[in-house]
Every structure is written in C-alpha cells, then in structure tokens.
Amino acid sequence: MRARRRLLVAAAILALPIHEAAARPGPFEYLYVEANEGASSGGHAAVRFADRCYHFQHVDQGRIQLVRESFAQFEHQYRIAGNRAIHARRIELDDADYEHLQAIFEEHYREQQRDFALLEAMTGDRELLTDLARGRASTPRIPGTGYFFADEESSDSSSLSARSPAIDALAKRLRRLHGDETLSLREQDVRDAIASLAPRVGDLPDGSADEAFSRRYRDHLAALSALAVLRHGIPARATIAAPGDGALALSEREIAVLRRTRRQIEDDLTRLFASSRRDWGVAMLIGLARLDVVAASIDTRQLSLLDVYREDAPVVPAAQVRRHRARLRALLAERYGDVRDARRAFFAGRSFDESRLSRLEVAASLAVELDRATRSDTDLRVHTHGFLPEKGAEWLDAPRPELDGAELDAALIRARALETSYAEELSRRYPYDLIEHNCVTELLRLLAGADLQAHRDGAAALETRLAFVPFLSSRALAGLVGQTTYRRLPSYREQALMRMYESENDALVYLRESNVLTSTLYERERDDSAFFFFTDDAFLPRPILGLANLTTGIAATLAGVAALPIDGGRVLGSGARGALFSVPEIGFVSIRKGSFSFVPRRWLEGAEVEELHDN
Amino acid sequence: MPPSTSTQVPTHCRRYVAVPVLALALAAAGCSFSDSSASISKSVSSPLTSSSESSGSDESYKEDVRDATAAHIAAGGDAAELRVRIGTLAEEQGISNWEASEPTNRAIGAGLAKAGYRDVEVEAFAAGFTQSEQQRQWIQQGFKDAK
Numbered sequence: 001m002r003a004r005r006r007l008l009v010a011a012a013i014l015a016l017p018i019h020e021a022a023a024r025p026g027p028f029e030y031l032y033v034e035a036n037e038g039a040s041s042g043g044h045a046a047v048r049f050a051d052r053c054y055h056f057q058h059v060d061q062g063r064i065q066l067v068r069e070s071f072a073q074f075e076h077q078y079r080i081a082g083n084r085a086i087h088a089r090r091i092e093l094d095d096a097d098y099e100h101l102q103a104i105f106e107e108h109y110r111e112q113q114r115d116f117a118l119l120e121a122m123t124g125d126r127e128l129l130t131d132l133a134r135g136r137a138s139t140p141r142i143p144g145t146g147y148f149f150a151d152e153e154s155s156d157s158s159s160l161s162a163r164s165p166a167i168d169a170l171a172k173r174l175r176r177l178h179g180d181e182t183l184s185l186r187e188q189d190v191r192d193a194i195a196s197l198a199p200r201v202g203d204l205p206d207g208s209a210d211e212a213f214s215r216r217y218r219d220h221l222a223a224l225s226a227l228a229v230l231r232h233g234i235p236a237r238a239t240i241a242a243p244g245d246g247a248l249a250l251s252e253r254e255i256a257v258l259r260r261t262r263r264q265i266e267d268d269l270t271r272l273f274a275s276s277r278r279d280w281g282v283a284m285l286i287g288l289a290r291l292d293v294v295a296a297s298i299d300t301r302q303l304s305l306l307d308v309y310r311e312d313a314p315v316v317p318a319a320q321v322r323r324h325r326a327r328l329r330a331l332l333a334e335r336y337g338d339v340r341d342a343r344r345a346f347f348a349g350r351s352f353d354e355s356r357l358s359r360l361e362v363a364a365s366l367a368v369e370l371d372r373a374t375r376s377d378t379d380l381r382v383h384t385h386g387f388l389p390e391k392g393a394e395w396l397d398a399p400r401p402e403l404d405g406a407e408l409d410a411a412l413i414r415a416r417a418l419e420t421s422y423a424e425e426l427s428r429r430y431p432y433d434l435i436e437h438n439c440v441t442e443l444l445r446l447l448a449g450a451d452l453q454a455h456r457d458g459a460a461a462l463e464t465r466l467a468f469v470p471f472l473s474s475r476a477l478a479g480l481v482g483q484t485t486y487r488r489l490p491s492y493r494e495q496a497l498m499r500m501y502e503s504e505n506d507a508l509v510y511l512r513e514s515n516v517l518t519s520t521l522y523e524r525e526r527d528d529s530a531f532f533f534f535t536d537d538a539f540l541p542r543p544i545l546g547l548a549n550l551t552t553g554i555a556a557t558l559a560g561v562a563a564l565p566i567d568g569g570r571v572l573g574s575g576a577r578g579a580l581f582s583v584p585e586i587g588f589v590s591i592r593k594g595s596f597s598f599v600p601r602r603w604l605e606g607a608e609v610e611e612l613h614d615n
Numbered sequence: 616m617p618p619s620t621s622t623q624v625p626t627h628c629r630r631y632v633a634v635p636v637l638a639l640a641l642a643a644a645g646c647s648f649s650d651s652s653a654s655i656s657k658s659v660s661s662p663l664t665s666s667s668e669s670s671g672s673d674e675s676y677k678e679d680v681r682d683a684t685a686a687h688i689a690a691g692g693d694a695a696e697l698r699v700r701i702g703t704l705a706e707e708q709g710i711s712n713w714e715a716s717e718p719t720n721r722a723i724g725a726g727l728a729k730a731g732y733r734d735v736e737v738e739a740f741a742a743g744f745t746q747s748e749q750q751r752q753w754i755q756q757g758f759k760d761a762k
Contacts, residue, residue, distance in 0.1 A: 287711070362662065
C-alpha cells in the first residue's frame with residue numbers, strides 16, 4: 001500500500017507539465033567539500049539548485065538521510081565552521097532537466113521526512129504507553145504551552161490572578177459568536193475525546209505520523225491548554241524585549257501596524273476556533289501568546305516578542321563562552337543586523353505575514369541570548385529547531401485515556417514490536433555504509449536515476465564508474481557530463497590569510513599564523529584534536545610539521561591518560577585523534593584544518609573565488 | 616613567504632598520496648555525521664543566513680506548496696492528506712495557522728493550475744478544502760494568477 005502510494009506520487013510528479021515552470025532561478029552545481037577532521041574526514045559532497053542544497057548525512061542507527069538547507073547555511077557550516085574549501089562544478093542542464101532533477105531530490109527528501117517522522121511517532125507512542133503503564137504523573141512537553149505555564153503546572157490555573165485583557169476580549173468574542181458556554185462545552189468535548197483515545201498501532205505503517213496515538217493525545221492536550229488560557233485570560237510569559245540601542249521604542253507607524261496585526265490575529269484565531277483542524281490547539285496557543293505580546297507592545301509602546309528557545313535547549317557551556325567572548329561579541333553585531341532586517345520586513349508588510357513575525361522572533365531571541373550570555377559569562381542557549389516558537393511545558397496530572405492495565409500492556413507490546421520492525425525497515429531502506437552507501441554514492445544514485453536528456457549516457461554510467469570518495473566523484477563527474485565550469489571557494493582560514501598577506505609582511509604573517517599558539521585567526525575549539533602546526537597552507541615542510549604534530553598528539557595522549565579520572569577521557573581522545581590526523585601530513589596530505597564555530601558569516605564576504613575550466 | 620594553498624600542490628603528487636590517506640580518513644569517520652556539535656555551531660550562526668531570509672514567505676516556499684499541491688492532486692490524494700502536507704511545509708516556514716496565510720493559499724491555487732484544474736474543479740475543491748470565505752478567495756486568486 002505504502003510502496004504503491006510512493007509510486008503514484010513519483011509518477012504524478014514526473015507526469016506534471018514542466019513547460020509552465022518559471023525561468024530557472026540559478027545554476028545546478030555539484031559540490032565537493034574538502035576534508036577536515038571530525039565528521040566527514042574523507043570530504044563531503046552535495047548538489048546545489050540555486051539557493052538550495054541537498055546532501056546526505058549519516059544519522060544514528062547506521063542510516064543515511066537526505067538533508068535540505070539553503071546554500072548560505074551549507075556554506076557557513078562547511079566553509080566557516082568546518083574551515084573547508086568547496087569545489088563547485090557547474091553542470092549545464094536545460095530547463096526541463098533542471099526542474100525534473102530538482103523534483104526528484106525534493107520528493108526523495110520529503111519521502112524520507114515522512115518515513116522518519118513516522119518512526120519518531122512510533123517512538124512517541126511507545127514512550128507514552130510506557131508512561132501510562134507506569135503511572136507517570138506528568139506528560140511530555142506540549143508545544144506552545146510554555147508561553148503560559150511552567151513545567152508541571154496544571155492548566156486548570158484558576159488561581160492565577162493576572163489576566164490578559166487581549167485574551168479576555170477574544171474569549172468574549174468567541175462566546176458572543178458561539179454561545180456563552182462554548183469554551184466549557186468545547187473543553188468537555190476534548191476531555192471526552194481524550195478519555196476514549198485508543199492506540200491504533202497496527203495502522204501506522206501505511207498511515208501518517210499525525211495519526212499516531214501520542215500525536216493525537218498531544219493535540220488534545222494542546223487544545224485543552226488553549227481553552228484554559230481563554231477561560232482564565234492567562235497572560236503570556238517567556239517573552240523578550242527586542243534588542244537594539246535605543247531601538248526598543250516603537251514609532252507611530254509601527255504602532256499602527258501592530259494595531260492592524262492585533263485585529264488580524266483576533267480574526268485568524270476566531271476562524272481557527274471554528275476550524276475542523278484536529279491540531280488547532282498548538283496554533284491557537286502560539287496565536288494567543290502573540291496576541292497578548294502584541295497588545296502589550298502597543299500599550300507600552302515598546303516592542304516585545306516571544307522567546308523562541310525550547311525549555312530543554314542545548315547550551316554552549318560558559319567556559320566556551322568566556323574563551324570565545326570577543327568573537328561572539330563580533331557575532332552579536334551580525335545578530336543585531338538580522339533583527340533590523342527582520343523588523344524592517346515585518347513592519348513593511350501590507351498585511352500580517354506570520355512567517356515574518358516568526359523570523360523576527362527568532363532573530364531577536366538569538367541576539368538577546370547572545371548579548372546576555374557574553375555579558376554575564378553564562379551558558380549560551382542554542383536554537384535547534386525551525387522558525388516556529390514552540391516552547392513547551394510538562395503537564396502534571398493531565399487527563400488520560402481510559403485504558404485498563406491489560407489494554408495498556410497489550411498496546412505497549414504491539415508498539416514496541418512495531419517500532420522495532422519499522423526501524424529495521426528504515427535501516428534496510430536507507431542504509432549507511434562507508435563504501436556502498438555514503439554521501440557520494442547516494443547522490444550519484446539519484447543523479448543516475450534521473451535519466452537526464454542532455455547527459456543520458458554519462459548519467460547512466462555514474463553509478464558503476466564512480467568511486468565513493470568525494471573528490472574523485474567530482475572529477476569523474478566532469479569526465480562523464482562534458483564541459484563544466486569549476487569554482488573553488490576558499491575556506492575561511494585561507495581567505496583570512498589572503499587578506500593578511502595583502503596588507504602585512506608575508507613572512508611575519510606566515511610565521512605568526514602557522515601555529516595554534518601565536519595565531520590571531522584561530523581560537524582553540526573544544527572538539528578539535530591536539531595539534532600545533534597548520535599544514536593546509538604549507539606543502540613542502542608538511543612532513544616535518546606533521547612529525548611535530550604527531551609528537552604533540554602523542555604527548556597529549558600521555559597527558560590524557562593521567563587526566564583520565566578527571567576529564568572522562570577528553571584530552572586522551574583529543575591527543576589520539578591529533579596523532580592519527582598527523583600521520584597523513586607526514587605523507588604530504590593535509591586533512592586537519594582546525595574549525596571556526598563562532599565566526600560571523602559576513603567574514604566570508606568578498607571571497608576570492610578561483611574560476612577554472614578543466615575539460 | 617607567499618601563501619601556498621592545497622590547490623597549488625602539483626596534481627600528480629596529490630593523486631599518488633591522496634587515495635590511500637583518504638581511505639584512512641574515511642575509515643576514521645566516513646561521511647558527514649549529523650551530530651550535536653555540528654548543530655551547535657550551525658545554530659549559533661543563526662538560521663537567518665541572509666537578509667532575504669529575514670523577510671519571510673519566500674518564493675521557494677510558495678513553489679514547494681504549489682508543487683506539493685499539484686503532485687498530490689495528480690496522485691489522487693484526499694484533502695486530509697494534503698492538509699497534513701501543507702501544514703508540514705508551513706511549519707518549516709514559521710507558519711502555524713496556514714489556513715489564514717495568504718501566500719500559502721495562493722500557492723495552493725497555483726498548484727491547482729499546475730495540476731490542470733478547470734474553474735469548476737477549483738470551486739469544488741475549495742468548497743471541500745477551505746475553512747473560510749477568505750481562504751477560498753485566496754485559492755481562487757492564486758489559481759487565476761497562475762493559469
């Protein structure tokens with residue numbers, strides 16, 4: 001059934017008329033990313049359609065997954081943070097092939113997203129059933145509830161004294177439209193739905209993640225929380241004041257825009273309340289929080305926004321913040337620039353655009369957090385999800401499905417079996433293998449399967465003739481598809497050195513920047529291995545420098561053995577990796593280049609790009 | 616001393632030594648791994664990587680919604696499945712209430728045009744799919760603009 005559905009969707013995409021496509025937005029390029037230590041030490045590969053990149057990454061459980069991101073994000077991750085040069089090989093495609101190929105990558109990406117979301121839903125079902133069987137008192141965090149409740153606070157918060165006039169006004173409007181008892185009647189409906197909720201575990205492999213037991217339970221709890229917010233007029237919490245030097249104040253024009261925004265949100269939420277969407281609760285919670293914050297901004301004439309960080313956001317430890325403080329402060333200037341851009345875009349809109357508000361919230365949250373952490377030398381929270389603010393809270397003593405012990409036990413056994421078998425199925429469907437199924441082979445399989453008109457012979461040969469090593473694949477691809485334009489985008493360190501050589505004494509720059517001790521560019525990163533000399537810009541002396549690095553690695557390894565009881569093996573690991581990556585340097589090959597996690601993206605601007613033709 | 620980048624190394628030298636050493640490197644770590652340290656550096660750098668990304672509903676999002684709608688229609692999918700798919704795309708874009716999003720609904724209309732729908736079919740689709748008059752109008756406008 002599922003396989004048939006896939007075939008139907010794929011066939012439908014290929015059958016769609018392509019003559020209606022707009023003019024091609026940009027080039028198609030095959031990207032080879034040079035090696036560095038750590039992840040993808042053998043190099044990496046990706047394809048680029050204009051501003052969009054697709055590349056395969058090795059994920060947990062020995063699977064490989066297609067990742068989609070903007071080229072700017074890809075470039076930042078690999079050229080700056082990873083300090084790797086990117087070789088971009090432009091391949092000429094006609095418009096039909098271009099759109100056809102992009103549709104294939106997009107559909108593969110979406111299909112994998114659906115498959116992995118389904119596995120995640122199955123895991124959620126198993127965890128929820130385990131909690132219910134064990135009688136765990138609190139629920140997992142429910143997205144959106146964190147803007148009104150703290151962890152383990154009941155959503156029956158009739159004891160809360162402060163009320164939000166904006167939310168009260170919306171509740172009054174809903175009562176006027178749907179009757180005085182509409183909120184309590186809807187609440188009873190949701191409670192009844194929760195009580196009768198039952199796992200439909202057996203249906204999931206052919207279904208959607210949204211139909212999962214845990215997802216339906218989460219949606220009902222979100223709806224119940226939203227109704228509690230409406231009934232009690234609970235004001236939003238977890239808000240931030242937008243940053244900027246004196247830019248907090250709102251102009252008359254901006255206040256007028258916010259008044260219009262408030263009316264629009266009220267209208268949208270009124271329609272959402274009447275919508276048949278089962279997952280209306282999360283959207284309602286986010287909308288209510290924004291309604292309250294917008295109203296407060298109008299009242300105080302100061303811009304306030306939602307804090308987008310999740311409660312369990314990972315952090316950059318305070319020690320790292322201290323070590324990189326100067327660089328992080330430079331990054332902060334860029335964050336403020338993002339806030340200005342997002343603020344300008346939001347207030348320039350002729351009507352309320354939720355995605356613009358989401359971006360403004362993300363930009364402001366990141367800037368405020370970075371400002372706070374670097375001023376106080378404390379942990380820096382990391383934003384790891386998309387653009388929607390989804391701060392969640394656990395709910396203590398939430399209503400539960402009425403399942404008896406035997407039903408729960410049986411459902412839990414089925415859920416475990418289903419999760420295990422589906423996980424195995426995905427491992428078979430998307431296996432990772434160092435040689436047979438890596439970031440290169442999977443890209444080339446998609447390219448070879450595309451049956452491109454202009455490169456039919458070459459593309460057909462890709463799968464069998466190409467090596468699995470990234471830089472060999474790029475070279476071989478050029479041989480197969482004919483004339484290509486080839487660009488080399490330098491790594492961050494290469495580019496920074498070029499600028500130094502232009503304005504300073506060459507010998508002085510070389511000596512100063514050649515090692516980690518005196519370099520002004522490099523700040524030692526926690527995940528980098530132990531080494532002393534950079535060897536990526538030194539070919540002839542590379543073996544000698546490699547020997548020095550090997551010595552450094554061995555010394556760090558010995559020190560790490562002594563420090564083992566204290567640091568849990570961190571120095572030992574760093575030393576061992578340092579020694580390992582020094583060995584190729586003795587043979588004239590430089591893999592390790594250091595990393596630069598906290599460098600602003602604008603430091604890449606004006607990069608000198610080498611244009612080459614190799615066919 | 617002039618800078619000497621790795622691309623300036625003689626090609627024949629690199630080729631002889633690179634293959635066995637790269638094999639060593641591959642054996643050490645293989646392909647790019649989606650790990651937490653990578654996501655930390657990525658996230659500290661902000662998901663807003665250009666000023667155009669700060670400006671919200673971009674063209675590629677509208678194209679995604681249009682293409683997803685067209686493919687879904689062509690495959691004979693039902694309205695509930697399409698709602699889930701549009702909801703997923705909208706969430707990625709920072710839109711929780713996509714039924715109230717003009718760009719999203721106009722793009723759905725464009726998707727119907729791409730799927731080859733006629734006016735009467737669009738009306739029937741909108742009647743079963745939309746939750747409000749406003750949403751219906753956006754879909755029809757998107758359809759007319761793309762036709």
